[in-house]
Amino acid sequence: MMLDSETTKTYTRPISKAWWLRDRGYFNRRYFMFLLRELTSVFVALYVVLFIYELFLLTKGQEAHAAFQESLRSGPFIVFFLIALLFALYHSWTWLGLTTKMQAAGRGLVKIGTKTLPPIFVALGSYGAWLVATCVIAYLFLTL
Amino acid sequence: MSDLRTIKITVLRYRPEEEDEPTEQTYEVEFRDDWVVLDALNHIKDHIDGTLSFRWSCRMGVCGSCGMMVNGEPKLTCAAMLRDYYPNEVRVEPLVNFPIVRDLVTDMTDFMDKLKAVKPWIIREEEKPVSEGEYLQTPDQLKDYKQFSQCINCMLCYAACPVYGLEHDFVGPAAIALGHRYNLDSRDEGNQQRQHIIASKEGIWECTYVGECSVVCPKHVDPAEAIQQTKVATTTNRLKSLVMPWGNKK
Numbered sequence: 001m002m003l004d005s006e007t008t009k010t011y012t013r014p015i016s017k018a019w020w021l022r023d024r025g026y027f028n029r030r031y032f033m034f035l036l037r038e039l040t041s042v043f044v045a046l047y048v049v050l051f052i053y054e055l056f057l058l059t060k061g062q063e064a065h066a067a068f069q070e071s072l073r074s075g076p077f078i079v080f081f082l083i084a085l086l087f088a089l090y091h092s093w094t095w096l097g098l099t100t101k102m103q104a105a106g107r108g109l110v111k112i113g114t115k116t117l118p119p120i121f122v123a124l125g126s127y128g129a130w131l132v133a134t135c136v137i138a139y140l141f142l143t144l
Numbered sequence: 145m146s147d148l149r150t151i152k153i154t155v156l157r158y159r160p161e162e163e164d165e166p167t168e169q170t171y172e173v174e175f176r177d178d179w180v181v182l183d184a185l186n187h188i189k190d191h192i193d194g195t196l197s198f199r200w201s202c203r204m205g206v207c208g209s210c211g212m213m214v215n216g217e218p219k220l221t222c223a224a225m226l227r228d229y230y231p232n233e234v235r236v237e238p239l240v241n242f243p244i245v246r247d248l249v250t251d252m253t254d255f256m257d258k259l260k261a262v263k264p265w266i267i268r269e270e271e272k273p274v275s276e277g278e279y280l281q282t283p284d285q286l287k288d289y290k291q292f293s294q295c296i297n298c299m300l301c302y303a304a305c306p307v308y309g310l311e312h313d314f315v316g317p318a319a320i321a322l323g324h325r326y327n328l329d330s331r332d333e334g335n336q337q338r339q340h341i342i343a344s345k346e347g348i349w350e351c352t353y354v355g356e357c358s359v360v361c362p363k364h365v366d367p368a369e370a371i372q373q374t375k376v377a378t379t380t381n382r383l384k385s386l387v388m389p390w391g392n393k394k
């Protein structure tokens with residue numbers, strides 16, 4: 001219905017700031033999970049800030065760095081690291097899961113000849129690459 | 145015929161000549177087992193309250209006219225069975241994220257403008273004469289875009305999309321999916337003409353992938369898939385044009 005906006009008195013319903021908790025009277029789990037995914041970035045960013053600060057302390061000498069590392073072993077930091085880890089896993093898992101969206105059965109972007117590679121292979125490839133990269137980084141951290 | 149049962153239907157009413165904001169009105173409707181929400185609305189209009197306004201046409205999930213919020217979810221009311229809600233109350237509201245014109249009727253102008261902007265038709269750089277026949281297509285080429293051509297413009301995806309609700313400049317799921325449908329069509333040559341809308345900040349890059357558009361789509365068009373595919377294709381083309389500026393940029 002096309003309207004003349006100058007002569008028609010329409011009503012636009014406002015959106016609450018807490019729409020992801022209760023959108024106009026109803027809870028939608030997917031909205032909540034989406035916002036949770038967005039929130040993961042905050043924890044990842046905080047972790048990166050901590051990491052950069054730790055690198056900065058290396059320039060202040062071994063003693064300052066060791067003292068800071070010791071403080072990271074305290075309860076609140078461990079709780080923070082656990083939350084950051086869970087959020088990072090959740091974000092990575094859902095982000096890599098998007099690869100199936102670009103590779104829907106029969107009309108995906110990755111093709112072999114004229115045949116579309118089944119989405120499961122693309123997803124497995126993404127998760128596999130993630131796992132390998134994680135193992136390589138973990139190995140480097142634990143051995144170097 | 146099964147026994148009649150009575151269900152409460154609460155409808156959001158907005159009569160601009162009488163009130164400044166919407167109010168609620170509850171009706172008690174006797175329904176049969178095979179009634180959908182649209183049947184109840186038609187029953188109210190025909191037998192209880194003739195002033196109730198809503199939009200509908202085909203009653204078979206094809207025209208896309210009867211989209212409304214049913215208990216908070218965007219639904220085609222011709223496909224929402226009352227028995228699935230009974231004995232609870234059913235609450236019917238106009239599609240959210242659109243201005244309300246009257247009762248359950250919303251203003252579609254914004255969607256229609258965006259739909260037109262993505263040029264959802266076949267564009268040829270040069271039309272060949274009719275005497276040369278049709279533009280032929282293989283079944284595999286048809287398969288590339290067929291799913292996205294099933295969109296019935298019901299706008300449920302816009303009502304489900306919080307990004308569109310918060311950022312009205314967003315081109316939105318259905319318009320992008322339909323633009324993508326023509327970009328994928330082997331007969332089309334209009335990709336470049338659509339890119340400045342689809343690949344803009346207000347296009348695919350505004351989407352933060354909530355994914356609800358695909359969940360509510362009654363025709364399984366999966367607009368989220370169209371958006372993600374376009375993001376990958378656009379990025380790949382951009383990289384290709386940087387690495388191989390002499391290559392084909394289409």
